Amino acid sequence: MSNAPLTNETVHRVSFLDKASLHIPILRILQADGTTYENAVLPVIDKTLAEKIFDTCVFTRVLDERMLGAQRQGRISFYMTCTGEEASIVGSTAALDKDDVILAQYREHASLRYRGFSTEQFMNQMFSNEKDLGKGRQMPIHYGSRELNYQTISSPLATQIPQATGVAYGMKLQGKRNVAICYFGEGAASEGDFHAGLNMAAVLKAPVIFFCRNNGYAISTPTEEQFAGNGIASRGVGYGMHTIRVDGNDMLAVLAATQQARAHAIEHNAPVLIEAMTYRLGAHSSSDDPSGYRSKEEEAKWQQHDPVKRFKLWMINKGWTSEADEAKLFERYREEVLAAVKVAEKLPIPKLDEIIEDVLDKPTPALRKQLKELKEHINKYPKAYPKSAGRL
Amino acid sequence: MAQMNMLHAINEALSIAMKADERMVIFGEDVGHFGGVFRATSGLQEQFGRDRCFNTPLTEQGIAGFANGLASYGMTAVAEIQFADYIFPAFDQIVNESAKFRYRSGNQFDVGGLTFRTPYGGGIAGGHYHSQSPEAYFTQTPGLKVVIPRNPEQAKGLLLAAIRDPNPVIFFEPKRLYRASVGEVPAGDYQIELGKAQVVKQGRDITVLAWGAQMEIVEKACERAEKEGISCEIIDLRTLAPWDVETVAKSVTKTGRLLINHEAPLTGGFAGEIAATIQQECFLSLESPISRVCGLDTPYPLIHEKEYMPDELKTFEAIKATVAF
Numbered sequence: 001m002s003n004a005p006l007t008n009e010t011v012h013r014v015s016f017l018d019k020a021s022l023h024i025p026i027l028r029i030l031q032a033d034g035t036t037y038e039n040a041v042l043p044v045i046d047k048t049l050a051e052k053i054f055d056t057c058v059f060t061r062v063l064d065e066r067m068l069g070a071q072r073q074g075r076i077s078f079y080m081t082c083t084g085e086e087a088s089i090v091g092s093t094a095a096l097d098k099d100d101v102i103l104a105q106y107r108e109h110a111s112l113r114y115r116g117f118s119t120e121q122f123m124n125q126m127f128s129n130e131k132d133l134g135k136g137r138q139m140p141i142h143y144g145s146r147e148l149n150y151q152t153i154s155s156p157l158a159t160q161i162p163q164a165t166g167v168a169y170g171m172k173l174q175g176k177r178n179v180a181i182c183y184f185g186e187g188a189a190s191e192g193d194f195h196a197g198l199n200m201a202a203v204l205k206a207p208v209i210f211f212c213r214n215n216g217y218a219i220s221t222p223t224e225e226q227f228a229g230n231g232i233a234s235r236g237v238g239y240g241m242h243t244i245r246v247d248g249n250d251m252l253a254v255l256a257a258t259q260q261a262r263a264h265a266i267e268h269n270a271p272v273l274i275e276a277m278t279y280r281l282g283a284h285s286s287s288d289d290p291s292g293y294r295s296k297e298e299e300a301k302w303q304q305h306d307p308v309k310r311f312k313l314w315m316i317n318k319g320w321t322s323e324a325d326e327a328k329l330f331e332r333y334r335e336e337v338l339a340a341v342k343v344a345e346k347l348p349i350p351k352l353d354e355i356i357e358d359v360l361d362k363p364t365p366a367l368r369k370q371l372k373e374l375k376e377h378i379n380k381y382p383k384a385y386p387k388s389a390g391r392l
Numbered sequence: 393m394a395q396m397n398m399l400h401a402i403n404e405a406l407s408i409a410m411k412a413d414e415r416m417v418i419f420g421e422d423v424g425h426f427g428g429v430f431r432a433t434s435g436l437q438e439q440f441g442r443d444r445c446f447n448t449p450l451t452e453q454g455i456a457g458f459a460n461g462l463a464s465y466g467m468t469a470v471a472e473i474q475f476a477d478y479i480f481p482a483f484d485q486i487v488n489e490s491a492k493f494r495y496r497s498g499n500q501f502d503v504g505g506l507t508f509r510t511p512y513g514g515g516i517a518g519g520h521y522h523s524q525s526p527e528a529y530f531t532q533t534p535g536l537k538v539v540i541p542r543n544p545e546q547a548k549g550l551l552l553a554a555i556r557d558p559n560p561v562i563f564f565e566p567k568r569l570y571r572a573s574v575g576e577v578p579a580g581d582y583q584i585e586l587g588k589a590q591v592v593k594q595g596r597d598i599t600v601l602a603w604g605a606q607m608e609i610v611e612k613a614c615e616r617a618e619k620e621g622i623s624c625e626i627i628d629l630r631t632l633a634p635w636d637v638e639t640v641a642k643s644v645t646k647t648g649r650l651l652i653n654h655e656a657p658l659t660g661g662f663a664g665e666i667a668a669t670i671q672q673e674c675f676l677s678l679e680s681p682i683s684r685v686c687g688l689d690t691p692y693p694l695i696h697e698k699e700y701m702p703d704e705l706k707t708f709e710a711i712k713a714t715v716a717f
Contacts, residue, residue: 133500152496156484165454166458166461166465169417169462170462204446
């Protein structure tokens with residue numbers, strides 16, 4: 001059974017394949033004016049689902065706008081927006097079941113919101129206060145929620161990719177009819193973990209959706225300096241998995257592709273790769289300045305492909321929302337976010353005792369000793385450790 | 393009790409654990425039908441099926457990442473890294489992911505069901521890349537347990553404990569002893585508690601501490617020393633992270649002297665950590681400087697393997713020098 005390719009068709013003169021040999025079309029359903037293409041096959045979507053998607057997008061826009069502002073004011077240390085990529089993120093998450101596990105990179109908080117993460121929970125994480133589910137241990141935006149099946153973010157890129165394969169293999173063995181979805185950028189796809197994770201998923205037959213947000217840049221590095229092949233999609237075919245390229249700013253195209261990817265993954269215990277072509281309208285992070293590597297004209301061009309606007313126009317055409325409804329929603333979330341900031345930033349940080357918890361399932365004697373010595377030291381110099389000194 | 397070698401004992405432990413835990417999965421390069429390059433997983437695929445014992449593609453980082461994902465979903469993942477020398481592509485997944493999974497999520501997620509098994513150590517003419525002892529790279533990472541057995545009986549009990557421990561464990565197997573170490577192994581299911589050192593021989597004049605394959609080396613060195621009237625207390629550390637300070641400190645308080653032996657290079661080796669802690673704990677009881685007999689600070693050499701190793705004679709000389717200090 002090894003070396004099956006030896007049974008290939010043979011030729012008798014040299015003839016190379018190149019990246020154009022693989023024809024990869026792009027799925028597009030929604031037009032810029034919010035109408036759908038003639039003959040387009042729409043995803044399964046009703047008014048309730050559309051409203052939830054739209055609500056999530058508006059919330060995320062508000063959160064990104066306000067929290068980037070809060071970072072600029074020095075209230076939080078760091079922030080990342082997902083502006084411009086909402087259709088890729090929300091459209092894909094909306095195709096999933098709540099028991100499907102999400103392994104995100106870091107720019108997918110819209111997905112977590114879609115699952116039900118509250119405004120207060122977002123704030124508690126960003127302000128590292130005592131109510132943060134992550135106990136104040138990670139930088140802002142490294143969210144996680146067991147309850148919502150959203151695995152905690154880790155900064156190293158692409159590590160979640162082979163992990164998603166493992167999660168999906170576990171689902172298969174446990175007889176669940178679920179999938180894992182793994183988000184990553186086209187830059188992360190250069191990491192070894194990408195290759196490892198996709199290849200293992202295909203070989204071991206794991207029901208996982210690999211969702212690549214090809215947003216044009218890895219911090220400052222443009223795609224032409226990231227890879228020379230036919231995008232990320234060409235690789236999926238190489239690994240032997242179902243693959244599709246979609247317009248990542250087209251909510252209906254992303255939703256349709258992910259709904260069908262999910263069905264295929266479960267039906268065949270097989271991975272699927274989705275490459276969503278999109279654009280990061282904001283900076284990489286609050287520490288980044290895109291004017292150093294791309295033009296205002298380019299950004300302006302992509303502003304015209306705003307995914308939330310395109311989806312809104314579709315909803316207006318359907319009579320499911322209006323400009324006035326949208327304005328009200330923005331207003332409501334601006335107030336809600338601002339109020340939540342004011343509460344969260346006043347809460348104390350987690351107690352110092354938590355610093356030694358969860359390293360292992362139980363703190364070791366050595367760790368307990370280190371904590372005791374630390375507390376004695378802080379008691380000696382309380383002014384140098386103002387956040388902890390008063391509450392040892 | 394049956395006589396068996398270490399591979400047989402490991403195979404038995406894996407089989408017992410698989411039988412008791414239907415969520416347990418074993419995987420790695422060549423571990424499937426072939427049973428692994430050392431045959432530690434022989435017969436397991438036949439016994440438990442291809443879904444639960446299988447080959448992976450040749451990717452250590454993938455194996456480790458996959459293992460993290462499986463364990464995070466409530467599975468018991470036992471991953472084999474074919475040689476400890478090849479664990480480094482998986483270093484990021486182990487150090488940044490396995491070790492921090494629980495901490496970074498505030499205990500919402502963990503990979504406690506994960507165990508890495510990997511053969512380590514020299515003495516088999518394996519040169520640079522089939523001989524290393526990389527344990528100290530992992531002992532500096534909070535969130536991991538590191539375990540190394542010395543004989544078949546210990547290997548079986550410690551491996552069963554490692555697989556069931558609610559934390560990620562790296563289980564280094566002394567490959568030189570796989571077939572060479574033969575001994576009585578209790579039948580059935582038993583566990584040896586992690587984090588506990590074992591005093592394998594009582595003595596008065598010096599504490600000699602080692603783990604894994606070096607245990608039989610220091611035992612022979614101590615036999616020589618005994619003939620010269622030096623009474624040695626021998627300790628097998630067994631778990632390096634977290635390590636049993638209490639047992640070692642108690643022994644050194646009694647003997648007043650400590651020698652630590654490991655195969656890994658001297659500089660940055662785990663002996664340095666032990667020496668620093670013990671001089672802190674036992675300063676007023678020490679009658680001589682703590683001695684380290686370790687590998688040289690060279691890559692593991694092929695033809696000079698014998699010269700490189702912290703062998704019986706080097707250990708014997710160091711025992712005498714420490715006692716005579």
